[in-house]
Amino acid sequence: MAAENARQVEARVPPQDTEAEEAVLGAMLINPNAIPVVTDVLSRDDFWRESHAIVFDAVRGLYADNNEVDVVTVSAELERQGKLERVGGRDFVHALAEAVPAATAAGHYAEIVREHSALRALIQVGNEIAEMGYKRPDDVAQLLDRAEQRLFAVAQQRRVSDFLPIRQIVHESFDRIQSSQEGKAHEGVQTGFKDIDDLILGLFPSNLIVLAARPSMGKTSLALNIAHNVGVDQKVPTAIFSLEMSGLELGDRFLSGAARVSTHKFRNPRLLRQDEMDKLVRASAQLTEAPIFVDDSAGLTMFELRSKARRLHDKHGLGLLIIDYLQLMVGDTRAENRQQEVAGISRSLKQLARELKVPVLAVSQLNRGPEKQTGGGPRKPQLSDLRECLAGDTLVTVSSTGERVPIRDLAGETDIPVWTLHPDLRIGSRLMTNVWRTGTRPVMRLRLASGRTITATANHPFLTVAGWARVEALRERDHIAVARRTPSPAEPLDFADDEVVLPARVAEKVPDERFRHLAESDVLWDRIVAIEHAGETDVYDARVPGTHSFLADDVVSHNSGAIEQDADLVLFIHRDPTDETKKGVVDIVVAKHRNGPVGTRPLAFVEEYTQFRTMARSDDREPF
Template identity: 45%
Template sequence: MPAQPAGEGFDRVPPNNLEAEVSVLGSMLLSKDAIAEVAEIIGPEEFYRGAHRTMFEAVKGLYDRGEPVDAVTLADELERRGQLDDVGGALAVTDIVSRVPTAANALYYARIVSGHALRRRLIECGTHITRMGYDTAEEVEQSVDRAEGLVYRMAQHGRVSEFTPIKQLLSAGFERIEQLHESNAAVTGLPTGFADLDELTAGLQPGNLVIIASRPAMGKSTLVTNMCTHVAVEERKSVVLFSLEMSAMELIQRVLAAEAKIDSDRLRTGRLRDDDWPKVSQAIGRLAETRLHIDDTPGTTLMEVRSKCRRLKQKHGLDLIVLDYLQLMQPHRRAENRVQEVAELSRGMKILAKELDVPVIALSQLSRRPEERTDRRPQLSDLRESGSIEQDADIVCFIYRDEVYDPDSAAKGEAELIVAKHRNGPLKTIHLAFLGSTSRFASLRRGSGSGPAGPPHPGAPL
């Protein structure tokens, strides 16, 4: 049977190794262990010859159902599917087994197949990029961004474009449910360090866009910095924080004050007490071991954020992206009005979360409407400049501190984290302690209600 290319735009025979493909299939027919090992490296789309892709899918089908896998059962399975003649008949199946004496080198053969498949994807990707280069109807910056995205997905061993059968999705979904059931974990995503929030959301979920918004001086930068520090220090994950409002040095001072639990004014002015120095030294030691990355480039564009995040994930891994704040990021082109620009930015951050499969937290401004109401707690309609922020976000949280408006408030030292939108769960107002002098929020003890802030909850990040 002639070889069939796995993509378009090839002037020559694309890279392939049919002997390696045969050796992979033969090894799978000789050993169930080989099936499990090979399936972790390659899928049917990695095979160059169509007959080999068909056989691989049939072998996997038998294996997934727990049935015996050998030349006889494979031929029977292919006949049942009406594909036996397509692969060359039963003799073709028997021939594959006879050409592979042992399954010991299955992983080596699979890596050869995977490498040639990646080269074919590189050629396919180059073909797409060449077409973009000739497409003068699209702005060049957009073409560059799309091209970079194609290369990134190709490098992640993903096809440029691909449909996924629902059967495959259902299988993966069921496996995920089984894993969650067996682990019995309340937090399935990335913990923020705030116990009540993590319990409500099950942690920050990959692909989700989380918006945290408030009026000025409520502490949104402090809250998100606390979350970043917890994820980097306690969870040992890779975090990138784009600080478009504060400089990196200002941010580091806040992070140090919170991690060392010392007065931020003393740290900012250098007037540290004798007992502050060991705390600062220990905090620096802990933070130096983390994978917390800070970018304070002014006027950063959406495309620059995408590009930097893609490179960071490729080189060092990436588990959380934080943007402080959304309205300060520049669109790649000027729109008719600011509403359209902000809509493009929020949609872009949601697409980035899905592309890199990580949670994204973006801070956002609110309009002045809360200050025109008797109850100044924010509402979804207060999101500034764009209703698309609400639409794109999976979770929207508002920070409200009554003492900002009333210095004599009975809720002094307390903050409300209002979960106003939660795409996959309930809504709730979570009460936090606000420890402004050390640039920290902390979880309140359960049952503390809305009274003054008590000692931090043991699950607090700081």
């Protein structure tokens, strides 16, 4: 019975309405005003018959080039393309013009065609999902995400992106420039802080924005201030995924800032004066009308975030998505280490921003590098604080030749074959896709029992028996992985037994399969004998997709966490508590701006209400 039903399903003709398709094309041929109405609704993929799709393309091309569109010009264009006979000749084009019942109903006909196209797409997606399910994939969560993404695309009537003619792209770019010149609003969502918005022109759709700072700098407060300005003042639907604070805590923060009443009094309401209660009532009424949505799920996975964001966007049309904060999220895949997991999350957030066409603001915890004192106060954070980097004289072996090259000499190069460590602890060759200088940073030097040294930033991870660990977490007598052997043409490394801990020796004492696996691997475990500050120097980073590692001075080194590289805009919060002249003032450092200039802008910070304000503001408005 099941087989018979399957054959019946396969024998069915997919939903289509060729008469509606003919009516749409006929309306476009006899009424030029119908063309923009139809092209706003349909693409060539919406047509069931290939001949109809070909005619649609010809009409759209002529119209885009400001040419006349009628039976004669379309026939001539099809003949020029060598497709006239393929669609049925001039008689076919004439028949389309005569088939339209009412040219003014083109929009209605287009909706009929689109509905049938959506049904066909739904059937296709259903078949694809069923096929994927029958293959019994190892990662069911990933399959569910792919299935939801495909269904979401159908619901949104979106198709897989195809090549766009340059004329269309240029027209859209010019329209945007012209709108800005005429004084219309910035394209990006406004943060509500004038000095910052004037610099970055707002938070652009499809962009990943990283807001980073060390602990207690006000990352969450600034993100919530932006959410208030966007959701309350601009009425733009805003979603907040809070992985650190509960929804109740966020509510207190919103009320405190909007009413300018200290949250300390929330815990003891008897301290509240009547005028403060009146402010809270007004702020509460204002906030309850705002299109702000909060999810405070702890341990949120990327799969769950995508799913919730898609549904919310489908229902309310999101304008801004905020995640607080990035390092508390859980990745979709079984990453070998946390660095790879966070890198995967940042890439997924960038993809989500592009899919939903909304700005995604990800709050990120900064490593402790910016706390290092320079001239009496903590230095300003830099892009390289989001990266783990190596000193420029670190030697990288080119696997194709065996040549050992300083990483600084590889900067700007692409697709360099290098030695990498695979998950099975075997060394093999893989392409290092790019190398770049990240700035001047304080560095640490590791001295190993073998006599080798390697210099890196404090946040750079090296491989230990327990997994990847940053330099700042390593201690003397810890062991890190070095290459025992590499395939030719490089020479095998030679270590004396008393210089390193041989994995075979560990395996003899610990009857565990994992240690047996280590014993048979291509790595040895070299003991750290000293960890020293090595001043400041130019540092470099690299990317090796897939394995995310390479041999640096024959030490197994992790490549970039990729947060900064995925981001379109990077904002840092910097505050110097030792500078009395800047008390109550923080600097917002625009360190990376893919769409414009970088720079620093000050904001006032009212700690009592955890509220940021534009320095130039002279009014006494209650909102942020």
